[in-house]
Amino acid sequence: MTKWLFSLLWLCAVPVQALTIVDDRGVAVELARPPQRIVSLLPSLTEMVCELHACDRLVGVDSYSNWPAAVQKLPHVGGLEDANIEVIVSLRPDVVLLSASSRALARLKGLGLKVVALEPKTQADVQRVLRQVGQVLQVPDAPALWTRIDQGVNAAARSLPAALRGTTVYFEVDGGPYAASESSFIGEMLTRLGAANVVPGALGPFPKLNPEFVVRADPQVIMISDRHAQALQDRPGWSRIRAIRDGRVCLFTPAQGDVLVRPGPRMAEAAQLMAQCLQGRLKGKGP
Amino acid sequence: MSAARIGAAPGLGLLLLAATALLCIGGVAVGSLGWEPLWGRAGGASSILWEIRLPRTLGAWLAGALLGLAGAIAQGLFRNPLADPYLLGSATGASFGVALLLVAVGMSPVSASGWAAHLGLTGAAFVGAVLAVLLTLALAKGVQQTLRLLLAGVVVGMVFGALAALVMFLAPDIMRSMQAFLLGTTAFLGWPGVALLGLVFVPSLAVALALSRALDALSLGESTAMSLGVALTPVRIVLVGAMALATGAAVAQVGLIAFIGLVAPHLVRAAVKPTHRWLLPLAALAGGVLLLGADVLARGLLAPQELPVGVLTAVLGGGYLIWLMHRRPM
Numbered sequence: 322m323t324k325w326l327f328s329l330l331w332l333c334a335v336p337v338q339a340l341t342i343v344d345d346r347g348v349a350v351e352l353a354r355p356p357q358r359i360v361s362l363l364p365s366l367t368e369m370v371c372e373l374h375a376c377d378r379l380v381g382v383d384s385y386s387n388w389p390a391a392v393q394k395l396p397h398v399g400g401l402e403d404a405n406i407e408v409i410v411s412l413r414p415d416v417v418l419l420s421a422s423s424r425a426l427a428r429l430k431g432l433g434l435k436v437v438a439l440e441p442k443t444q445a446d447v448q449r450v451l452r453q454v455g456q457v458l459q460v461p462d463a464p465a466l467w468t469r470i471d472q473g474v475n476a477a478a479r480s481l482p483a484a485l486r487g488t489t490v491y492f493e494v495d496g497g498p499y500a501a502s503e504s505s506f507i508g509e510m511l512t513r514l515g516a517a518n519v520v521p522g523a524l525g526p527f528p529k530l531n532p533e534f535v536v537r538a539d540p541q542v543i544m545i546s547d548r549h550a551q552a553l554q555d556r557p558g559w560s561r562i563r564a565i566r567d568g569r570v571c572l573f574t575p576a577q578g579d580v581l582v583r584p585g586p587r588m589a590e591a592a593q594l595m596a597q598c599l600q601g602r603l604k605g606k607g608p
Numbered sequence: 609m610s611a612a613r614i615g616a617a618p619g620l621g622l623l624l625l626a627a628t629a630l631l632c633i634g635g636v637a638v639g640s641l642g643w644e645p646l647w648g649r650a651g652g653a654s655s656i657l658w659e660i661r662l663p664r665t666l667g668a669w670l671a672g673a674l675l676g677l678a679g680a681i682a683q684g685l686f687r688n689p690l691a692d693p694y695l696l697g698s699a700t701g702a703s704f705g706v707a708l709l710l711v712a713v714g715m716s717p718v719s720a721s722g723w724a725a726h727l728g729l730t731g732a733a734f735v736g737a738v739l740a741v742l743l744t745l746a747l748a749k750g751v752q753q754t755l756r757l758l759l760a761g762v763v764v765g766m767v768f769g770a771l772a773a774l775v776m777f778l779a780p781d782i783m784r785s786m787q788a789f790l791l792g793t794t795a796f797l798g799w800p801g802v803a804l805l806g807l808v809f810v811p812s813l814a815v816a817l818a819l820s821r822a823l824d825a826l827s828l829g830e831s832t833a834m835s836l837g838v839a840l841t842p843v844r845i846v847l848v849g850a851m852a853l854a855t856g857a858a859v860a861q862v863g864l865i866a867f868i869g870l871v872a873p874h875l876v877r878a879a880v881k882p883t884h885r886w887l888l889p890l891a892a893l894a895g896g897v898l899l900l901g902a903d904v905l906a907r908g909l910l911a912p913q914e915l916p917v918g919v920l921t922a923v924l925g926g927g928y929l930i931w932l933m934h935r936r937p938m
Binding site (some may be wrong): 482495496497498524527529530531532533534536537547555556557558561 | 639641642655657658660661663664725784785788793795796797798799907911912913914916
């Protein structure tokens with residue numbers, strides 16, 4: 322009788338060992354054992370996997386994943402819209418990490434692959450997704466890593482002289498001009514640094530603005546992550562903006578731009594870049 | 609003043625001029641906070657008016673006028689009410705030219721400033737537009753066969769569009785600059801752009817008006833036109849040149865803005881039945897009113913956010929055409 326009971330308990334225990342992750346679609350994904358072959362289709366997820374010391378488990382990444390250096394040697398399998406299904410399947414991944422909006426999702430699932438859709442968009446998302454990625458990898462480091470990131474951001478905020486708090490900032494992500502508002506990931510970072518974003522969050526995270534709006538807001542600092550934006554002094558009326566008159570324009574390099582716009586584990590670095598920009602220690606070639 | 613006494617065409621002209629004047633007032637009064645007149649205020653306000661709203665308003669009107677004029681020329685020249693700079697492939701040709709130029713100069717924030725950039729973009733768009741129209745005409749073997757001409761125009765437009773997409777694929781750096789261009793935008797029109805549009809508009813309109821009798825004759829058929837003493841080949845070359853220049857200049861400054869070249873002449877013809885002497889300037893006026901109206905709406909509706917102006921022209925112009933077709937079955 323006790324033998325039977327033990328067998329029954331054993332049967333119950335096996336499914337408990339298999340890990341179930343509820344991803345950002347609300348779908349429960351079951352992983353029988355810690356995945357050893359991982360494909361990541363989002364740069365921020367790639368960075369999280371590597372920061373959780375599992376870079377060696379990645380067998381393929383999307384075309385935009387370029388950090389850390391180790392992932393540059395991996396097969397690049399396309400972007401959000403043009404992921405190469407055949408290449409991904411041929412890599413025989415145990416799990417594919419991707420964005421919920423990825424077009425590849427349904428196709429990969431249909432082909433019998435395990436897909437975990439994660440959507441880091443805000444700082445709170447980064448904390449949550451980091452924990453989920455830690456669960457997928459079945460490593461315990463995620464909470465400690467988040468604490469380190471969080472402290473890094475706070476340290477960058479503390480490094481700013483009190484006089485710079487309240488500096489008005491315009492952050493442009495695209496020459497449209499599309500701005501990063503208070504409600505975007507970038508805007509959250511500016512808020513934590515004590516800077517005042519001139520674009521209110523009510524307009525949505527990345528609104529397309531009337532350029533006149535920026536001229537009238539007259540920001541003290543301009544940050545630009547799109548190096549191909551139209552020259553600022555060539556824009557009608559922009560030469561009057563304080564930031565341009567005072568030369569307080571930061572034209573970030575593409576690598577710096579990646580750090581700033583990706584909601585991933587390099588948030589502390591992003592905070593430092595912004596802090597340096599606000600202090601005028603990071604001058605691009607601009608305006 | 610009744611329309612009967614001053615004639616239908618001049619009456620429509622006056623109406624469109626009045627609409628232009630109203631929209632110009634709207635154009636300088638609608639800013640990043642919606643309706644917000646700034647005149648009579650001192651300091652920064654007047655420079656916003658002068659440096660941003662006025663050039664943007666005039667530029668949008670001029671670009672629309674150029675597109676309307678190009679559409680009227682195309683429809684007269686090819687004796688085809690569907691001919692428009694887009695259907696003949698010249699607009700996509702212009703965008704291919706711009707894409708190539710962006711790659712050639714290595715689009716960077718520093719290189720794309722001032723007069724050189726404006727002139728270079730216009731030149732590249734002009735060359736692309738001329739090439740595309742010539743290719744369309746060669747494919748269509750002349751303008752006699754309506755169906756063949758339209759088919760050739762669609763094919764050339766597709767091919768040049770695909771080539772522009774290929775250039776973007778090979779040089780992803782220009783993707784963002786091109787994207788703004790493909791959607792069409794009036795947001796960054798400044799005085800250099802306005803001056804350039806004006807410099808192109810005056811001679812294009814003058815040339816078209818000088819040849820308006822030839823266009824009238826052409827509408828009666830080629831043999832009739834020849835018997836009336838119209839030298840077909842030089843007239844065609846000059847008019848295709850004027851059309852491509854007008855399209856190229858507009859496309860280089862505001863990007864691919866759809867529908868105005870097609871709709872503006874139809875709008876005029878639906879109201880009056882003018883000869884080309886009146887049709888050409890009226891179509892230009894109508895095009896200007898349409899694009900400026902769309903620009904004011906694009907700025908005002910969601911201020912301080914902006915709608916893509918090309919979306920609004922398609923909705924306004926397309927909506928009008930749908931209503932027209934519904935009212936009068938063709």
